[in-house]
Amino acid sequence: MTTELRHLLVIGIGAGDPDHVTLAAVKAMRRADVFFVLGKGREKSDLTRLRRDILDEHLPGPYRVVEADDPWRDRTRDERAGYTTAVLDWRRRRADVCERLIREELAPGQCGAFLVWGDPSLYDSTLGILEDIKARGTVAFDHEVIPGISSVSALAARHRVNLNRIGGSVHITPGRRLAESLPNDDGDIVVMLDAHESFRHVAGADTWIYWGAYIGTPDEILIAGPLDEVRDRISRARGEARERHGWIMDTYLLRIHQDAAVETEARKGTGTGAGT
Known part of the structure; x- marks a missing residue:
C-alpha cells in the first residue's frame, strides 16, 4: 500500500471574467491532474461552461474534468426545518459526493482541484465540506487554498x-x-x-x-x-x-x-x- 497522500487545490477563479484569474491560480491549475465539478442541472449549465472557458483560456493542453450532480436543495425545506439544519444536511450530502470523487477519481500522489467562484473564504461551502470529509477518516488527503477575486x-x-x-x-x-x-x-x-x-x-x-x-x-x-x-x-x-x-x-x-x-x-x- 502507498503512503502517498492525495493533494487537493481549492482555487478561487473570480466572479466570471477569465482575466480575473490570478497568476497563482493559473499556476495551481497547471498542477492539477483532474478538476472536480459539481453540476447544478440544465438551468445552471452556464456555470459549468464558464469553468471550462477559464480552463481553455489558461491551460496549454488537454485537461481532465470529472463532473457529478450537485445534490438537490429544497429551498422550501429550509424554511420548515430551519435554515442552519437544512444547509448542514445539504452540505453532508455534498460531502458524500465529493468524498466519492476524491476516493475513486484521484489516485494517491495525484493532485485534484475544485474551481470556486469568487474567493473560497466568502460564502462558499467547499472548505467546510473538505474538513467534514477529513474528519470522517475514510480517505486521506491534504489541501491548500488559492484566493480569488470575490x-x-x-x-x-x-x-x-x-x-x-x-x-x-x-x-x-x-x-x-x-x-x-x-x-x-x-x-x-x-x-x-x-x-x-x-x-x-x-x-x-x-x-x-x-x-x-x-x-x-x-x-x-x-x-x-x-x-x-x-x-x-x-x-x-x-x-x-x-x-x-x-x-x-x-x-x-x-x-x-x-x-x-x-x-x-x-x-x-x-x-x-x-x-x-
Missing part, C-alpha cells in the same frame, strides 16, 4: 467606488439577514445571496445602492443610484435576467447617508446605467 471586490471595481468610507466599516451579510443589520450608520453594507430582494424593504430616502449581476461575464448588469429611484428598475432587471438565464447571481452595496460629492460624481459615471 464578487464583492469586482462589484466595487465595476462601479468605481470604495467599499468603505473614510475610517468606516463594511458589513457583509446574506440577504436574509439584512434587516438585522439595519440601521448601520457607522458603515456600509454589502449584501450577497439575496434571493428575496431584501433591498425593497429598506428605507431609501438617503440610501444609495450599487448593484451588479453576473459580474465579470458577458451578461453583466450594473445599476446604481438612490435606492428609492432605482429599486423597481433593479427588480425588473433581476426578473428579466432570471427568466432569460434560469438563475441569477447578484451582489450589492448599500451606502446609507450618501455624501453629496460622491453622489454628484456617481451620476457622471457609467455606474448609474445598466450593461450587458
Whole structure:
C-alpha cells in the first residue's frame, strides 16, 4: 500500500471574467491532474461552461474534468426545518459526493482541484465540506487554498467606488439577514445571496445602492443610484435576467447617508446605467 497522500487545490477563479484569474491560480491549475465539478442541472449549465472557458483560456493542453450532480436543495425545506439544519444536511450530502470523487477519481500522489467562484473564504461551502470529509477518516488527503477575486471586490471595481468610507466599516451579510443589520450608520453594507430582494424593504430616502449581476461575464448588469429611484428598475432587471438565464447571481452595496460629492460624481459615471 502507498503512503502517498492525495493533494487537493481549492482555487478561487473570480466572479466570471477569465482575466480575473490570478497568476497563482493559473499556476495551481497547471498542477492539477483532474478538476472536480459539481453540476447544478440544465438551468445552471452556464456555470459549468464558464469553468471550462477559464480552463481553455489558461491551460496549454488537454485537461481532465470529472463532473457529478450537485445534490438537490429544497429551498422550501429550509424554511420548515430551519435554515442552519437544512444547509448542514445539504452540505453532508455534498460531502458524500465529493468524498466519492476524491476516493475513486484521484489516485494517491495525484493532485485534484475544485474551481470556486469568487474567493473560497466568502460564502462558499467547499472548505467546510473538505474538513467534514477529513474528519470522517475514510480517505486521506491534504489541501491548500488559492484566493480569488470575490464578487464583492469586482462589484466595487465595476462601479468605481470604495467599499468603505473614510475610517468606516463594511458589513457583509446574506440577504436574509439584512434587516438585522439595519440601521448601520457607522458603515456600509454589502449584501450577497439575496434571493428575496431584501433591498425593497429598506428605507431609501438617503440610501444609495450599487448593484451588479453576473459580474465579470458577458451578461453583466450594473445599476446604481438612490435606492428609492432605482429599486423597481433593479427588480425588473433581476426578473428579466432570471427568466432569460434560469438563475441569477447578484451582489450589492448599500451606502446609507450618501455624501453629496460622491453622489454628484456617481451620476457622471457609467455606474448609474445598466450593461450587458
